[in-house]
Amino acid sequence: MRLSLHFALIAGLAGAFACGGAAAQNWPTKPIRLVVPFSAGGANDLMARAAAEGASKALGQPIVVDNKPGAGATLGADVVAKSAPDGYTFLVSAAGVISNSMIKKNMPYKDSDLVPVAMIGLAPSVVLVPADAPYKDLKEFIAASKAGPGFHWATAGTGSTPHFVEGVLQTKYGAKLDVVPYKSGSESITAVLGKQVEATSEASIVALPYLKGGKLKALADTWTTRISAYPELSTATEQGFPELRIAHWAGVHAPHGTPDAILERMSAAVDAAMKTPAIAERLKGLGIEPVGGTRASFVKFVDAERARLGAVVKATGMKDE
Numbered sequence: 001m002r003l004s005l006h007f008a009l010i011a012g013l014a015g016a017f018a019c020g021g022a023a024a025q026n027w028p029t030k031p032i033r034l035v036v037p038f039s040a041g042g043a044n045d046l047m048a049r050a051a052a053e054g055a056s057k058a059l060g061q062p063i064v065v066d067n068k069p070g071a072g073a074t075l076g077a078d079v080v081a082k083s084a085p086d087g088y089t090f091l092v093s094a095a096g097v098i099s100n101s102m103i104k105k106n107m108p109y110k111d112s113d114l115v116p117v118a119m120i121g122l123a124p125s126v127v128l129v130p131a132d133a134p135y136k137d138l139k140e141f142i143a144a145s146k147a148g149p150g151f152h153w154a155t156a157g158t159g160s161t162p163h164f165v166e167g168v169l170q171t172k173y174g175a176k177l178d179v180v181p182y183k184s185g186s187e188s189i190t191a192v193l194g195k196q197v198e199a200t201s202e203a204s205i206v207a208l209p210y211l212k213g214g215k216l217k218a219l220a221d222t223w224t225t226r227i228s229a230y231p232e233l234s235t236a237t238e239q240g241f242p243e244l245r246i247a248h249w250a251g252v253h254a255p256h257g258t259p260d261a262i263l264e265r266m267s268a269a270v271d272a273a274m275k276t277p278a279i280a281e282r283l284k285g286l287g288i289e290p291v292g293g294t295r296a297s298f299v300k301f302v303d304a305e306r307a308r309l310g311a312v313v314k315a316t317g318m319k320d321e
Contacts (some may be wrong), residue, residue, distance in 0.1 A: 013231035024261040027087045031062040034252075036092045037076025038071045043123040043203045047250040048092040050283055050290075051120045054273020059265070071319070072159060074100055074108060077253075081109035085257035090117065090266065093253040095161060098306045102313045103159045103320045114253040117263050119298040121283060121290040122249035123203035124223035125211060126233070128216045130195055137237050139222045142175045142200065151198035152178035155189035157181050158320045162188060164312055165201040165222055165246050171315040174242040192216060203248040204230065204287035223247045228284040247307070249291075251298055269296035273294050 005295030020021050045067065052063035068076035071094040080091035091097070091114060101107050127138060135141040145151045157161040158181065169175040182188045188200040193215060205229045205308045210216040211230065220236040221227055222244050236244035252270055253264060273279055283290045312318070 001086035004192040008062060008201070011154075024087070024259040027259075028059055028264065030088065031064055032056075032059070032087070033089045034063050034065050034092055035080050035089065036065055036067045036205045037069060037073035038067065038092075038094075040067050041249050043205045044092055044094055044250045046205070046286065047120045047123075047283070047288060050255055050279050051118075051250075051270050051273050053093075053254070054276045055266070055269035056277050058269035072100060072104070072157070073246040074104070077114065078108040078257055080253065083112035083196070083255050085259075086260035089255065091253040092120070093251045094186060095164070095305065095309065096159065097253060098302065099159055099164075099309045100311055101314065103318050105320065106201060112121050113256050115256050115263070116299045116302045117252040117254050117259065117273045117295060118267040119291045119301060120250040120270060121274060121288050121292075122223065122247040123288045124221045124225075124227055124235075125165055125201045125246045125248060126199050126204055126207040126211075126221055126227075127199060127219040128189070128192055128207055128210070129167065129199045130192060131215055133198070133216050133217055135219065137234075138236055138241055138244075141219050142173055143168065145176040145198075146174060146178075149263055152180050152196070153177040154191045155179055155181050155187055155199040156185045157183065159318065160185075161203070161246055161248055162201045163318065165244065166173070167312045167316040167318060168246065170245050171312065175240060189216075189260045197300075201246070205248075208287045222246070223289075225289070227287055228289060229287045236296050247314065251302070252263055264295055 034048055034052050036045050038044045048065050052065050056063040056136050076089055080089055083089035101111050140208055152234055153166045166177050170177055185202050191197045192200050211218050221233050242302050271292035274290040280290045
């Protein structure tokens with residue numbers, strides 16, 4: 001009796017694996033949901049929609065973008081973390097997926113509940129000051145901050161990309177900066193325009209209209225390459241500040257347990273989307289750099305980002321009160 005039960009159990013497990021394998025092989029057979037944990041119209045949303053457009057053509061199924069902003073992007077991430085790992089719900093991830101657990105006291109999900117799938121693209125962060133500010137580059141800005149009582153630096157809240165830029169400028173290069181937290185990047189920009197603060201940083205897609213209109217001055221692009229739509233701006237690395245490597249990036253994560261075969265196909269579809277000339281050129285024109293790549297390359301990027309951002313959190317004592 002026990003032997004027959006043993007064989008029945010083995011047969012049952014084999015059948016389950018076979019069904020799972022067949023489901024992965026036939027995937028997708030219905031529309032896919034792409035959860036964006038930010039409001040519509042921002043850099044991450046635009047990258048998500050570009051990826052959805054191209055990937056849906058590669059996969060032969062519609063990809064529906066579902067905006068679920070709130071709680072520093074944890075609301076949308078939690079939805080995906082608790083979704084069935086069947087390949088029909090994915091998250092458009094950003095740096096917060098990595099850093100939130102480092103700075104927040106309570107998290108509704110574990111980091112391990114989400115797995116990296118694909119890199120979409122990134123919008124380099126740009127250090128911004130008033131158009132008539134006396135410093136022409138990052139070196140002069142840092143020196144000026146040290147010479148007096150320091151500068152006020154606007155952020156979009158604890159753990160936001162501008163907060164990490166400020167953290168690197170202080171801990172790595174000795175800039176004297178006092179953080180002024182606002183509710184959003186648009187409020188930070190308004191504060192710089194009104195000279196309530198001396199500086200902030202913001203995604204290239206947001207910054208470019210102000211720069212091209214002469215309303216703000218850019219001191220540096222904080223990623224490793226120049227912005228395709230604004231190549232005259234040098235990178236922080238070129239200016240001698242290689243530790244300042246911060247971007248507003250977007251990728252794709254999936255619920256833990258999603259079959260590898262599905263993850264690989266989704267990764268390949270996103271990569272194909274980013275290599276589609278019309279999509280790539282449209283993103284570049286907005287100030288977004290399409291990236292794509294393999295799933296393995298995105299896993300490597302996420303691991304490196306986790307180590308780098310973790311070091312900034314530790315050095316600054318960054319905590320979400």
